[in-house]
Amino acid sequence: MDEWLSRLGQSETLRRNFWDLLSIAALNEDPRIASASLFDRVLRLALLTSPEDSRLGLAVTGLSDCYTHAARDYIRARGGTVETGRSVSSFLISPGRGGPLLPSRSASPWEPISHGRGGPLRPSRSPSPGELISHGSSASPREQREPACPRGVGVCEGVKLADGEEIEAGTVLSAVPCFQFVELLPGDVLRSEPFFERILTLQPAPIISINLWFDRPVTDLDFAGLRGTSVQWLFNKGQILEGAPGRLKEAGRTTGAAAPGWKGYVSLVVSGARAHIERSREDLQELALRELRELLPRAREAKLVHALVIKERFATFSPRADAEDARPEALTPVRGLYLAGDWTSTGLPATIEGAVKSGYTAAEAILDGG
Numbered sequence: 001m002d003e004w005l006s007r008l009g010q011s012e013t014l015r016r017n018f019w020d021l022l023s024i025a026a027l028n029e030d031p032r033i034a035s036a037s038l039f040d041r042v043l044r045l046a047l048l049t050s051p052e053d054s055r056l057g058l059a060v061t062g063l064s065d066c067y068t069h070a071a072r073d074y075i076r077a078r079g080g081t082v083e084t085g086r087s088v089s090s091f092l093i094s095p096g097r098g099g100p101l102l103p104s105r106s107a108s109p110w111e112p113i114s115h116g117r118g119g120p121l122r123p124s125r126s127p128s129p130g131e132l133i134s135h136g137s138s139a140s141p142r143e144q145r146e147p148a149c150p151r152g153v154g155v156c157e158g159v160k161l162a163d164g165e166e167i168e169a170g171t172v173l174s175a176v177p178c179f180q181f182v183e184l185l186p187g188d189v190l191r192s193e194p195f196f197e198r199i200l201t202l203q204p205a206p207i208i209s210i211n212l213w214f215d216r217p218v219t220d221l222d223f224a225g226l227r228g229t230s231v232q233w234l235f236n237k238g239q240i241l242e243g244a245p246g247r248l249k250e251a252g253r254t255t256g257a258a259a260p261g262w263k264g265y266v267s268l269v270v271s272g273a274r275a276h277i278e279r280s281r282e283d284l285q286e287l288a289l290r291e292l293r294e295l296l297p298r299a300r301e302a303k304l305v306h307a308l309v310i311k312e313r314f315a316t317f318s319p320r321a322d323a324e325d326a327r328p329e330a331l332t333p334v335r336g337l338y339l340a341g342d343w344t345s346t347g348l349p350a351t352i353e354g355a356v357k358s359g360y361t362a363a364e365a366i367l368d369g370g
Contacts, residue, residue, distance in 0.1 A: 001027075004036035021225045024232060027349045028205045028271045028316045035319045038349050045348075058222060058240055063352075087162040091172065091184050093154045093334055153193045156337035159184075173362055175340040175355075178202050179314050195333050198326040202343065205350075207315035208273040210288040211237075214264030214302035218292070229291040230276060231268045238265035264302060268292070273311075281309040316350030317343045330362040338362045 001023060005015055020031050026042045027034045047054055059066055072082045158168040174181055178199050182190060190196045210231070217238060224234045242263070268288045270276055276284065285307045293299045317323060327345040330338050340362040341355060348354035 001031045001034045001036040001039050004040075005031075017227050021227065021232060024271045025225075026351070027319045028207060029319050030272050030274070033318075033320050034272075035321045035323065037321075037324070038319050038347075041347055042349065060240060088159045088184065089162045090160045090186070091156050091174075091334075091337060092158045092160055092166060092168075093156050093186055093189055093337070095154050153189055153333040155335045169336075171336055171338065171366055173338045173340055173366065175359075175362075177314060177341065178317055178343040179204060181339070181341075189334065193333050195328060199328060201326045202323060203318040203320065204314040205316045205318040206273045206277040207312045208270040208276060208284060209310040209312075210268040210270070210284055211308040211310070212266050212268065212285075212288065212292070212304060213262065213306040214266075214299065215305050216264050216298070216302050218264055218266060218296050218299040218302050226291070226295065229295070231270055231288055231291050233269040233271075234292070235267045235269070236265075237267050238263045241265075264305075266292070277311055277313055281311070284309050284311075319349045330358065330365040338365055 002015070005019055010019060015031070023031050023034060023039050027039060045053065075082055156169075156172050158166060159172060160166050174184070176184070179202075182196065182199055185196060190200075217236075219234070219236055220239070221234070222236050222240055226232055226234060270284075276287075279287075289299075289304065317327075324345070327343060328339055329345050330340060332339060340358040342348070342350040342352070342358065344358045344361075346354040346357045346361070348357065
C-alpha cells in the first residue's frame with residue numbers, strides 16, 4: 001500500500017499523519033505490507049458511494065449488546081436452539097453418504113451458538129495499478145475470477161463436541177476464525193484439497209487494547225486519532241457510556257475496575273500491533289500512560305486507579321498483497337460444509353461489514369443447495 005500511495009504522489013508526511021492512521025484502522029496491518037487493492041476498495045465504499053455511507057457512528061454498547069444478543073433472540077423466536085459454554089472439537093466428515101465418520105486431527109475450542117435442523121451453526125499477488133481503479137462490481141476479486149468450488153472431498157454429517165457428543169446435521173456453517181477452522185478438519189482432507197491448504201497460508205495480525213481508568217476525566221473528546229505515537233486511537237468510554245450506567249456496571253463486573261474511575265475511563269487501541277505484541281502488559285500500560293500524558297495535559301494530574309491490557313495475537317488475518325488468493329468462498333469441497341467469517345472471500349478486510357457480507361453469501365449458498 002505504501003508503494004501505491006507513493007505512486008499517487010502522497011508525501012511521506014501526508015502518509016504518516018493521515019493515510020497510515022486510516023489504513024491501519026481499516027486493515028489492521030502495516031501499510032508497508034498491506035494490500036493496496038483492499039484499501040482502495042474500502043475508500044470507494046466508504047467515501048465514493050453516498051453521503052450516508054460516509055457517516056461516522058459511535059457504539060454506546062458492547063458488540064454483544066449491539067448484535068449478538070439480538071441474533072440469539074431471533075434464532076430462539078423461530079424455534080432454533082442457542083447453546084453456549086460448549087466446544088466443538090471436529091467436523092464429522094465421511095467419504096460419502098453412509099460412510100464412516102472421520103474425526104479431525106486435533107481438538108480446538110469452538111463455541112456453538114445455535115443449531116436449527118439438528119446441527120450447530122456458529123456463533124484480512126500485488127495488484128497492478130489498473131486493478132486499483134476497476135472495482136465497479138460489488139463482487140470480490142476472487143468472486144470475479146474463480147468458478148464455483150467442486151464438491152468432491154466427502155460429506156460433512158455434523159460435529160463432534162469436546163465432551164464426546166456427536167450432533168448430526170445436514171448442513172454445517174462454520175463461522176470460526178481461519179486459525180481455528182483448519183484445526184477442525186480431518187488431516188487427510190486438509191492435506192488433499194488445495195482449497196483448504198491455501199487457508200494455511202493466511203497469517204495473523206494482532207491488536208492490543210489498553211484500558212485505563214483515572215480518578216477523573218482526562219479529555220472532553222469522544223474519540224481521537226493520535227499522531228506520532230504507538231497508540232493510534234483513543235476512545236473516551238467514560239463519556240461515551242455516560243448515559244448507560246447499567247452498562248458501566250456490567251463492564252465493572254467484567255474487569256474488576258474501581259467505581260471511582262468510571263468517568264475517567266479511556267480505551268486505547270494499537271492495530272497491526274506486531275511490533276508490540278511480545279511486550280509485557282506492564283510495559284504496554286506504561287507506554288500508553290506515557291503517550292497519553294504527553295498529549296493530554298489533564299492526564300498528567302489524574303491518578304490511574306485501574307488498568308486492563310488485552311493482547312489479541314490472532315485478532316484478524318493479515319491482509320497482505322498475496323492474501324486474497326488464500327481467502328475461500330462460502331462453498332467448500334466438502335458437501336454440507338459452508339464457511340462464513342470476515343476472513344473469507346468478501347473483497348473487504350477483516351471488519352464487521354465483511355463478516356456480515358460473508359453471512360449473506362453463505363446463507364445464499366445454503367439456500368441454493370450448492
